[in-house]
Amino acid sequence: MSDYQAPRREMLFALRAIGGLEAVLAAHGDDAYDMETAEAVLDEAARFAGEVLSPLNRIGDRQGARWSDGGVVRAADGFAQAHAAFREAGWHGMPARTEFGGQGAPVLLSTAVLEMWKSANMAFSLCQMLTLGAVEAIARHADAALCATLLPPMVEGRWTGTMNLTEPQAGSDLAAIRSRAVPTGDGRYRITGTKIFITWGEHDVAENIVHLVLARLPDAPPGVKGISLFAVPKFLPRDDGSPGERNDLVCASIEHKLGIHGSPTAVMSFGEGGGALGWLVGQPHQGLACMFTMMNHARLNVGLEGVAIGERAYQAAREYALMRVQGRGIGLGEGDSATIIGHPDVRRMLMDMRARNEAGRALAYYTAARMDEAHGHGAGAAAAQALVDLLTPVVKGWCTESAQRVTADGVQVHGGMGYIEETGAAQHLRDARITTIYEGTTAIQANDLLNRKLARDGGAVATALLQRIAAEAETWAAGHVPALAALGRALSPAVAELAATCALQVARHGPQAREAAAATVPHLMQFGTVVGCWLLARGAAAAQAQLDADAAADAGFLQTRIAVARHAATHLLPEAAAAAAVVREGSASTLALDDAQF
Amino acid sequence: MSDYQAPRREMLFALRAIGGLEAVLAAHGDDAYDMETAEAVLDEAARFAGEVLSPLNRIGDRQGARWSDGGVVRAADGFAQAHAAFREAGWHGMPARTEFGGQGAPVLLSTAVLEMWKSANMAFSLCQMLTLGAVEAIARHADAALCATLLPPMVEGRWTGTMNLTEPQAGSDLAAIRSRAVPTGDGRYRITGTKIFITWGEHDVAENIVHLVLARLPDAPPGVKGISLFAVPKFLPRDDGSPGERNDLVCASIEHKLGIHGSPTAVMSFGEGGGALGWLVGQPHQGLACMFTMMNHARLNVGLEGVAIGERAYQAAREYALMRVQGRGIGLGEGDSATIIGHPDVRRMLMDMRARNEAGRALAYYTAARMDEAHGHGAGAAAAQALVDLLTPVVKGWCTESAQRVTADGVQVHGGMGYIEETGAAQHLRDARITTIYEGTTAIQANDLLNRKLARDGGAVATALLQRIAAEAETWAAGHVPALAALGRALSPAVAELAATCALQVARHGPQAREAAAATVPHLMQFGTVVGCWLLARGAAAAQAQLDADAAADAGFLQTRIAVARHAATHLLPEAAAAAAVVREGSASTLALDDAQF
Known part of the structure; x- marks a missing residue:
């Protein structure tokens, strides 16, 4: 391990x-x-x-x-x-x-x-x-009083928080939520209902837990427009802010999951004794908007989880590959590596893992930087926020799908030892598997990218981004640094193809809604691959500039950044082309069959 | 479940x-x-x-x-x-x-x-x-006497058999085997050593277990040319053939694995009491060739395992998709499916799963049919055997890699429920994960495809196969059935690209051995995809012929075969093009770094 x-x-x-x-x-x-x-x-x-x-x-x-x-x-x-x-x-x-x-x-x-x-x-x-x-x-x-009570201990971590959205019949489709909230007359509400898949829903690592719960008020309209958000603490705060009486909620069970075993996933039962006391957060029936505040941030962080697990899987695989002696790689002599890192296919897997991880990290950090920009008051704040909105589903979807490949390769590098739990490689695969599912599946991210981002502005924000990428790619291609020129030449057609599929998907949206929806996931994957490879190329350009400017620079490290960007261009960009072909040509067969033909 | x-x-x-x-x-x-x-x-x-x-x-x-x-x-x-x-x-x-x-x-x-x-x-x-x-x-x-003793109970299943190759320091590299065999003078041998990863190495489902063990004789040359094969039964057969005295071997432990928990994976210790008694199988120092007899057959069957687990994952996902109500698919009305199979991306995953499974099944069955042909005495026996040799690593490598994607999609279709072990989807993912590793990793299959198959005859057997595919594709493309014509048009460039990468890899073999080795896995994946899609197109042509010939044919079933072939052509063939690009352009970045740069 x-x-x-x-x-x-x-x-x-x-x-x-x-x-x-x-x-x-x-x-x-x-x-x-x-x-x-x-x-x-x-x-x-x-x-x-x-x-x-x-x-x-x-x-x-x-x-x-x-x-x-x-x-x-x-x-x-x-x-x-x-x-x-x-x-x-x-x-x-x-x-x-x-x-x-x-x-x-x-x-x-x-x-x-x-x-x-x-x-x-x-x-x-x-x-x-x-x-x-x-x-x-x-x-x-929430109002000021509730903030004053809940925020200090939560920020500090003495109290923890949860997100109670899902019910057995309401997962991706929150319109189906049935939990109810009835006013008590003193400004509070009695909450009843069952919530599932509640991460850290119950535990002993903090003195109190504040559950944010989606539920319906008695006068709520049906569907997602009738959902309100409530703060429901495990222990009701006393006047001095300390945790007091136990609220009417209980953890009915925790799930036996494929991975993240250390994180309790709770079934929460609210109001078995008449109703858990809670406070309204935000306006009545506006719960979904409030919940999205927390969800969008979480989506970026779950994308980051893909990178993080991928990085750990890479470290484990690298360590094993540098240590395990098993045949000498083809074409190597006595003086060369006798460990399996000498085998070209082991190197291929390690480089693939690395390229995916570093592209994912680039996507996540680039988006995080745009969030800082958006939080500021500079001239670019609105444009930065638009990029954050556009890229959030890409970071979540692409990095987590990428982590599936990376952690699977991590097992593969270990050979038979990878299948033995003691080695630890398998845990990364198991842990990573949830990331494409929670906080919105990849399909939900991909639909968000098309329906709520690309289609809303006719692709304007994306077009501006892609034009910038195209311009940079052309500059590199025309430059005299061979490695950067190669990156530019690889990126130019890839970004043109992405612009074309963006336009195609925007045009399909509405008139050919099902054809568009059948292609959103491949389109998100194409999008993330191209933007990720662009960002790695930017990193390569920065590395080259440092090499040119500073004779004392760590050449091995900086050249590695260029090599990883090149690997991404030669191994990942072809996947973007494949995804583009699926976006263009693949929807008809996806939608060809009747339900009975499955 | x-x-x-x-x-x-x-x-x-x-x-x-x-x-x-x-x-x-x-x-x-x-x-x-x-x-x-x-x-x-x-x-x-x-x-x-x-x-x-x-x-x-x-x-x-x-x-x-x-x-x-x-x-x-x-x-x-x-x-x-x-x-x-x-x-x-x-x-x-x-x-x-x-x-x-x-x-x-x-x-x-x-x-x-x-x-x-x-x-x-x-x-x-x-x-x-x-x-x-x-x-x-x-x-x-083995000689006739040993066959007479061992085969009847083994064929019947009263006794089971194992394959003891791997040692802690000798996995893919069998040259490193250290187990020893010393003649007793009475025609038998005393075996000592430790073997790991022995599937069904110890259990209680049969009355005896015959271990086939690779070990070195005292006069053995070093490396793989000094390995001999021995039959080492758990209980020594009595003269009447019944299991008698316990042999000097013991199961030291079993592994805690990611999957296939029902199959005990044993650490076997031979000869702790002085030497387990065994019989030589085949000639001294020819153990590897004997072991390959069993390994080649096993490779085809492990490829089939990829198909089989994929099929089960598909059935579970289909069942869930037809049952789970969760939002109505975009563009659907009141009369349409209210279950998640109505969502285009769920359909995409199910169709992808199916296309991969059916392409894999086609590859496995086609190869199995060639084995029957090769076992016969017809004029085509030798040619059939050559195809079996060529396709065995492709079936093993492609179908098992494919199963990783299929079983991951199987979890994804289930959403959050897929991550809960009780659902069963996760077991398929865990079980499938071993298939790309045991009986030779995907890299070993891919190296076998190039080094022992393509390069040995300069690609002649492959070329003949690809010419046949190209001719059939042209015929379909020129025909008047639109669905078949589309398949033919998609296959023609794909098979031409495969012929080109085969030629490239054969040319690299030897002079650019490391560049070739860096590309063997993508090349195998390209190979399997193109041949699998061709076989599905053959199936589509047969389905079309039945539709044309028989008014009473089950049109829904037969049109599904055509739709699956079309899905494979639009969703899988682009991956072959991506793999081809990696074969052509990807080796340099794979091999660019020093060990220290990882």
């Missing part, structure tokens, strides 16, 4: 060359975050991730969270202590805005730190992610 | 239209197998698979095989009884040749039956597969 070491250099390179960290820090407005501080934060986070969270990853997997009668859930050994250390070190509130009591770190920097938590221990990281998502929804939509 | 129902109609269609079952039966020479019998065999096998083996699949997964002190291994509840029923019904020896005491069924028919066992309960099926592989090796290489 390998340990995780944060890829500090690669992350810092991506933060600067692709995320533009210096500019983000300069615009951030809080002098507390300069480059030196940012590097120190990354170092400390790397240490905490490697020393505290990573060693618990396997324990969490083997032991899992444990449910017992009465709805008590105990986290795996060490998780409660790690959570205490995590909040005492101030990590819990680091990404939260200062106005909610957080440290207000730039999103870009927080994103790198979150990647570390997720690589080190994805199951553990979910508790903070859900809590801060709930913080965001409460801070934006 | 869904049950398995053998897709009898689809299998029979593939057996006839793609495998040429009538011709195979006619040439088989045993009047016992006519079409009526074949159909009856399939019906009975389908019943046994569905009623006896399938219900144990989940029990095997949950309970697993259990090891206890002293090296006793108990199979999961019901497995021993099922194995007894299996052999009593005569299924165990069905695929074995009559000269070994088997029923001598045509390979093509046995292949369909084996597919059912593997779909119903992959873990269970491995015991028979390994045993019959051992039977093949013993029958071909």
Whole structure:
């Protein structure tokens, strides 16, 4: 079982060359975050991730969270202590805005730190992610009194938060929600209903849990326009803010899942004793909009999870490949590597893993940087927000689908040992498998990309992005650096093809809605591949510039950035072309059959 | 948890239209197998698979095989009884040749039956597969006395067989084997050593286990040319053939694996008490050749496992998609499906799964039919054997890689429920994950395809196959049936591209050995995709011919065969083009870095 070491250099390179960290820090407005501080934060986070969270990853997997009668859930050994250390070190509130009591770190920097938590221990990281998502929804939509009660302990991590959307009959389709909320007359509500798939819905790592619950008021219209959001704490806060009386809610069971065993996935039963007390968050019937506040942020972070698990799978595979002696690679002599990294196909898998991970990291960091820009008051804020909206489903969909390939390759590099659970490679595959499902399946991301992003502005934001990519690709292609010229030549037709499929999908939207919907997932994959490869090419250009400018630069590291970008161009871009062909030609066969013919 | 129902109609269609079952039966020479019998065999096998083996699949997964002190291994509840029923019904020896005491069924028919066992309960099926592989090796290489002792109980299934190749330091690289065999002077040998990853290496479902063990004689040359094969029974046969004294071998432990929990994977320790008694199989130092006898057959069957698990994953996903109500698919009205099969992306996944499964089945059955042809004495026997040799690594590599995608999609169709183990979808993903690894990883298959098949004859056998495909594609393209013409037009450039990459790889072999090796896996994937899509197009042509000829034909079923072929052409063939681009352009970046840069 390998340990995780944060890829500090690669992350810092991506933060600067692709995320533009210096500019983000300069615009951030809080002098507390300069480059030196940012590097120190990354170092400390790397240490905490490697020393505290990573060693618990396997324990969490083997032991899992444990449910017992009465709805008590105990986290795996060490998780409660790690959570205490995590909040005492101030990590819990680091990404939260200062106005909610957080440290207000730039999103870009927080994103790198979150990647570390997720690589080190994805199951553990979910508790903070859900809590801060709930913080965001409460801070934006709840009234001042509720914010004053709930936010301080939640930001600090003494209380955690959950997202109670799903019911047995209502998963992707929230219109089918049946949970009910009845006013008590004193400004509160009594909530009844059953919610499933509630991540960290019950546990013993914090003193209270604030459930954000979607439910219907008595006068609610049907469908998604009749859903309201309620804050329903496990223990009702006393006047002094401390957790008081136990609320009428219970964890009925936890799921036996393929992975993320350390993260309890609860069935929550509200109001078996007459109704759990809750407070309305936001306006009546506006619950979906409030929930989306937390969901959009979570989507970016789940995309990041794909990168994080992929990175850990890569590290484990690399370590095994550098250690395992098994035949000498073809064409190698006595002086060459005697370990399996000498085998060309092992190298191919490692390079594929790396190209996917680094493209995914580039997508996530680039989008995070745009979030910082959008939060600012600069001239580009609105344009940055439009890019965030466009890219969020791409980051979520592409990075998590990519993680399926990366973690499968991670097992494959280990050969037979990869199939043995003790090795740890299989856990990454199992953990990664949820990421394409929760916070909206890949199809939901892909439909969001078309229906709510591309089609709403006729593809304008995407077109502007793709024109910029095309222009940069042409510049590289016309330049005199062979490696960059090759990247430019590979990108030019790929981006032209993407512009064409965007136009095709926008044109189909509406008149050929089913043909369009049959192609949204391949289209999202094409989109993510092209944009990801572009960002890696930008990184390569930055690496080349450093090599040109600084004789003392670490040539091995910088040339690796160029090689990874080139690998992405030669191995990933052909997949974009294949996806484009499916977008163009594939819908008819997808829709050809009657239900009875399946 | 869904049950398995053998897709009898689809299998029979593939057996006839793609495998040429009538011709195979006619040439088989045993009047016992006519079409009526074949159909009856399939019906009975389908019943046994569905009623006896399938219900144990989940029990095997949950309970697993259990090891206890002293090296006793108990199979999961019901497995021993099922194995007894299996052999009593005569299924165990069905695929074995009559000269070994088997029923001598045509390979093509046995292949369909084996597919059912593997779909119903992959873990269970491995015991028979390994045993019959051992039977093949013993029958071909052991002397008459050993055959007389071992074969009858093994063919019948009263004794089972294993394949003891791997040692901790010797996995894919058998040259590193250290186990030793010392002659006793009475024609026997004393074997010492430790073997790992021994499938069904110890269990309680049969009265004896014959281990085939690779070990070195005292005078053995180093490397693979110094390995000999020995039969080492758990209980030494008495003169009357019954199992007698316990041999000096013990199961030291069994592995905790990602999947196939019902199949015990043993660490076997030979000779802790001075040496396990064994008999030489074949000539000294010729063990590898003997082992390949059993391995080649196993490779085809592991490829079939990919198809079988994919089929079961498809059935579960289809069932869920037809039952789960969750939003109405875009563009659908009140009268249309209210279940998730109405969602275009769910249909896309189901069609992808199906296209991959049916292409894989076509590849496996086509190759099995060539094995029957090769076993015969017809004029085409040698050519058929050459095709079997060429296609065996393709079937193994392509179908098992394909199963990774199919079983992942199977989880995805289930949404959040797919991640819950009780649903059963995740088991298929876990079970399938071993298939790209054991019996030679995908890279080993791909290297075999290039180094031992394509390069040995300069690509002649492949060229002849591809010329035939090109000619058929042209005929379809020029025909007046639009669906077939579209298939022909899609296949023509794909097969031309495959011919070009075959020539490129053959040219690279030797002078650019590492560049070639970096591209063998994408090349195998391209190869399998094109040949699989061709075979599906053949099926489509046969379906069209039936539609044209017979007004009473089941149009819904036959048009589905055409639609699946079309889906493969529009969704899978673009992947072949992407793989071809990687073969052409991808090796440089794969090989660009030093070990230290990973």
